[in-house]
Amino acid sequence: MTDYKASKRIVGTSAERTALTTIGVPNTSWKLLDSTKTSSGSSTINVTGFTEKDNLMVLCFTVGANSMPRYRVGVSGSIDTSSVYTFKQKPNGSGGGTTNSYSNGYSLGHNDGNNFVVINQSNIAGSQKPANYRACCTGGSGSNNDPTRRVGAGRYTANTSSQIDSVQLHELESGSFGANSEVVVLGANTDEADSGTNFWQELTFKELTSAGDSITTDTFSAKEYLMVEFLSIGSGQTSGGGIQFNDDTSANYSRRYNDNGSEATGTNESQLGMSGTINNSGILYQKYFIVNKDGYEKLLIGDTLASEDSSTTINRRDVYGKWDITSGQITKIKQINNGSGDFGAGSYIRVWGGQA
Numbered sequence: 001m002t003d004y005k006a007s008k009r010i011v012g013t014s015a016e017r018t019a020l021t022t023i024g025v026p027n028t029s030w031k032l033l034d035s036t037k038t039s040s041g042s043s044t045i046n047v048t049g050f051t052e053k054d055n056l057m058v059l060c061f062t063v064g065a066n067s068m069p070r071y072r073v074g075v076s077g078s079i080d081t082s083s084v085y086t087f088k089q090k091p092n093g094s095g096g097g098t099t100n101s102y103s104n105g106y107s108l109g110h111n112d113g114n115n116f117v118v119i120n121q122s123n124i125a126g127s128q129k130p131a132n133y134r135a136c137c138t139g140g141s142g143s144n145n146d147p148t149r150r151v152g153a154g155r156y157t158a159n160t161s162s163q164i165d166s167v168q169l170h171e172l173e174s175g176s177f178g179a180n181s182e183v184v185v186l187g188a189n190t191d192e193a194d195s196g197t198n199f200w201q202e203l204t205f206k207e208l209t210s211a212g213d214s215i216t217t218d219t220f221s222a223k224e225y226l227m228v229e230f231l232s233i234g235s236g237q238t239s240g241g242g243i244q245f246n247d248d249t250s251a252n253y254s255r256r257y258n259d260n261g262s263e264a265t266g267t268n269e270s271q272l273g274m275s276g277t278i279n280n281s282g283i284l285y286q287k288y289f290i291v292n293k294d295g296y297e298k299l300l301i302g303d304t305l306a307s308e309d310s311s312t313t314i315n316r317r318d319v320y321g322k323w324d325i326t327s328g329q330i331t332k333i334k335q336i337n338n339g340s341g342d343f344g345a346g347s348y349i350r351v352w353g354g355q356a
Helices: 014-021
Strands: 031-037 044-048 055-062 069-075 085-091 097-102 115-122 129-137 148-156 166-171 182-188 201-207 214-216 225-235 242-245 253-259 262-269 282-291 298-308 314-323 333-336 348-354
Touching: 031 044, 044 182, 055 069, 055 166, 055 282, 069 115, 069 129, 115 282, 115 298, 129 298, 129 314, 148 314, 166 182, 225 333, 333 348
Parallel strands: none
Antiparallel strands: 031 182, 044 166, 055 115, 055 182, 069 166, 085 097, 085 148, 115 129, 129 148, 201 348, 214 333, 225 282, 225 348, 242 333, 253 262, 253 314, 282 298, 298 314
């Protein structure tokens, strides 16, 4: 039966409302352009001749210690190995510096374990090609070893009239990239057409209808790469925004994080702490990427912004985390409040996934 409110709004059951309001998601976001996965040890991983797009997102996963990845690009199906790379980088929150006119590309990760790297590359024709990148390395196996990290930004200064259609990871250390190392290239134009299929597909969405100390997703489909968004509308003091995977409450988590410029680590923890304390009702926003491959420790790269209602201060935390469970894949995520208040109604978690 149809029920009319005084405002003439039609009210039905939840199922009826869902059927009436469900619409397709436009395919105007990141598309999978190409990928390469190694079948055995290799000193290079090339992805060449892909469709040119204004914006590139490059997801890299390398297997094995003693193999620190470098990133180079090229046009017309060829990698540029000349001295046309300038970059600034910082490992583990200190040191680093600027390298100019370098032929080996940008230094990305570390040589003490598997690496997960997310690169955002501008690719506008007629312009130099700046990029920023973040890398998380296992730093040794097990949750007793904290991850290592590297952040940086670089610029490819050649071929400004053309667009990048090729990328390469190569290594200059004594090792090589092991089997199942992978480079995945995503692309999107500024005015991306509604065609094809978006790489990042929504897997689950969970919203609190009343205040609570946690939000747990439904079990979602396993994908090798995850992108997660979490928003807390604080009710009183909230703290931590901690993460647990697949209902694992054991000490299988470790992290390296930076609070407003101050570096710290944590090992053998029962959750990944994603933020500090928000002393008053405020907003906590997180976005993070996870490499989620069966047979390997799971690595996370994330950002947190926290704003208190009674203060103009915004606090940030960069998190590089590890879940040391190698078997299976993440199919459930729990966000936990460790403060005296609650995540308020309207707080939510959304998970997207994709794989090549």
